[in-house]
Amino acid sequence: MLQILFAAFITLYLFYEFYWKRRNFPPGPTPLPIVGNLLEVLLKSPGYEAYQRWKRDFGAVHTYWICGLPIVSIADYEIIKETFIKDGENLTLHTLRDFGMGRNIMEERVMIEVDFLLERLATQKENVYMQNEFDIAVGSVINNILFGYRFDEEHLHEFDLLKAALRQLVYKLQNPLIILASCSPIIKSLPFINGFYNRLLADRDVLYGFVRKQIAEKRKQINYGVDSSEDFVESYLKEWERKKGTKQEEFYFEQQLEAVIFDIWTAGMETTSNTLTWSIVYIMNNPDVQTKIHEELDRVIRSDRKITMSDKNSLPYTNAVISEVQRLANLVPQNLCRLNSEEVVVKGYKIPAGTIMVPQICSVLYDEKIFPDPYKFDPNRFLKPDGSYQNRPELVPFSVGKRQCAGEGMAKLELYSFLANLFQRFKISCKTLPSLEKTMGTVVTSKPYYCDFEERHK
Numbered sequence: 001m002l003q004i005l006f007a008a009f010i011t012l013y014l015f016y017e018f019y020w021k022r023r024n025f026p027p028g029p030t031p032l033p034i035v036g037n038l039l040e041v042l043l044k045s046p047g048y049e050a051y052q053r054w055k056r057d058f059g060a061v062h063t064y065w066i067c068g069l070p071i072v073s074i075a076d077y078e079i080i081k082e083t084f085i086k087d088g089e090n091l092t093l094h095t096l097r098d099f100g101m102g103r104n105i106m107e108e109r110v111m112i113e114v115d116f117l118l119e120r121l122a123t124q125k126e127n128v129y130m131q132n133e134f135d136i137a138v139g140s141v142i143n144n145i146l147f148g149y150r151f152d153e154e155h156l157h158e159f160d161l162l163k164a165a166l167r168q169l170v171y172k173l174q175n176p177l178i179i180l181a182s183c184s185p186i187i188k189s190l191p192f193i194n195g196f197y198n199r200l201l202a203d204r205d206v207l208y209g210f211v212r213k214q215i216a217e218k219r220k221q222i223n224y225g226v227d228s229s230e231d232f233v234e235s236y237l238k239e240w241e242r243k244k245g246t247k248q249e250e251f252y253f254e255q256q257l258e259a260v261i262f263d264i265w266t267a268g269m270e271t272t273s274n275t276l277t278w279s280i281v282y283i284m285n286n287p288d289v290q291t292k293i294h295e296e297l298d299r300v301i302r303s304d305r306k307i308t309m310s311d312k313n314s315l316p317y318t319n320a321v322i323s324e325v326q327r328l329a330n331l332v333p334q335n336l337c338r339l340n341s342e343e344v345v346v347k348g349y350k351i352p353a354g355t356i357m358v359p360q361i362c363s364v365l366y367d368e369k370i371f372p373d374p375y376k377f378d379p380n381r382f383l384k385p386d387g388s389y390q391n392r393p394e395l396v397p398f399s400v401g402k403r404q405c406a407g408e409g410m411a412k413l414e415l416y417s418f419l420a421n422l423f424q425r426f427k428i429s430c431k432t433l434p435s436l437e438k439t440m441g442t443v444v445t446s447k448p449y450y451c452d453f454e455e456r457h458k
């Protein structure tokens with residue numbers, strides 16, 4: 001009797017796992033019990049190959065399972081556009097427009113860090129650990145815009161603590177144990193996993209603690225009598241004060257301010273810093289690219305002066321290199337998931353409200369129909385035959401639609417300003433060529449490497 005019951009239970013379980021729970025979703029790879037399709041992603045990290053294979057085998061709209069969670073993936077540019085960019089969506093609402101301070105101030109703050117970065121590199125000259133340099137530069141831009149100060153000598157210790165916590169978050173959030181723990185309270189309560197999960201929360205709390213301390217400091221110093229603001233927190237607090245007593249007051253509250261700052265810090269730091277790190281990896285592995293950037297800078301700029309945004313349109317090759325870096329670095333292998341608020345029909349599949357959907361931008365950036373030979377670093381993809389810059393709408397490293405990156409403008413400003421000025425001033429070389437191998441995380445990171453710097457204009 002017991003055997004019959006057991007066999008019936010197993011049959012029902014398998015029927016549920018392999019058919020019933022999947023019946024309302026677009027087709028996809030068969031998920032294993034408990035882990036779903038997680039192993040296929042992890043075995044070939046950072047996951048691009050699994051996403052490409054599922055697109056090939058099941059079509060551009062398919063379902064995969066991370067533990068018990070079904071994720072409907074849209075892996076084709078045209079369908080992503082139809083699904084996520086709807087008429088009338090107001091993108092600007094979600095965009096951190098100039099952080100309430102005006103575009104010039106943003107460029108000013110980025111250029112301050114360009115100067116500091118160049119001076120640090122000129123002083124060190126040899127064996128410079130690039131990740132660290134880019135981290136300090138990008139972290140200082142964000143901190144200066146949010147709180148009005150940069151990470152100078154006096155604040156470097158504070159920066160090191162924040163960076164360590166942030167790096168742990170970036171790695172741990174893609175750790176299979178954390179993913180499993182997030183999906184199941186039972187798994188989360190297992191002793192070893194629980195400890196690991198709690199350390200992740202402790203890293204998050206380091207960042208939140210810092211944010212709260214900064215807001216409290218700002219409140220002590222703020223002068224509500226002066227209209228203009230020096231940083232984002234000041235601008236937010238003044239706007240909040242102005243809205244008091246109006247209907248809009250409800251949109252301003254402490255938790256929102258803390259969460260926005262936390263998001264900007266976490267989303268803006270590792271993404272930009274690692275894209276800069278990848279830039280040097282690809283350029284060092286393709287030496288003719290550095291020669292061509294120098295040739296363009298010498299022909300267009302014709303001096304050793306600083307390069308600013310006003311030069312951008314005159315530097316098509318430099319812009320093409322940055323675009324190709326963003327494409328090939330393909331920084332976010334598993335894009336952020338979204339919960340669709342209402343039922344949608346995508347390519348004939350009815351996808352119910354409350355389903356997790358993801359615009360799988362990594363499959364677009366490596367789509368060989370759009371970018372032939374996709375794993376090759378080739379800036380010419382972004383150049384017209386006459387040498388001018390070729391805009392490619394399928395270049396979507398910042399994603400698309402309502403939830404696309406809120407810091408795109410700032411990130412582009414930073415990538416351009418840091419890289420153009422770095423190559424304007426230096427010839428860069430590496431005694432050991434940087435590895436092209438990617439380490440998986442929320443964003444993909446490169447292996448550590450070291451560079452030497454030679455002044456170009458003596």
Ligand code: HEM
Pocket residue numbers: 142263264265267268269271272275331332335336337359397398399400403404405406407408410411
């Ligand atoms: C090269 C640099 C960057 C890349 C490649 C990048 C990429 C992305 C991507 C793919 C998303 C997810 C979009 C989606 O849900 O479909 C995102 C979201 C976001 N990004 Fe960026 N980003 C970069 C830099 C920045 C910077 C500099 C900031 C701010 C200072 C920023 C702030 C944000 C915020 C606030 C979100 C929304 C997070 C959320 O919805 O939870 N990003 N970014």
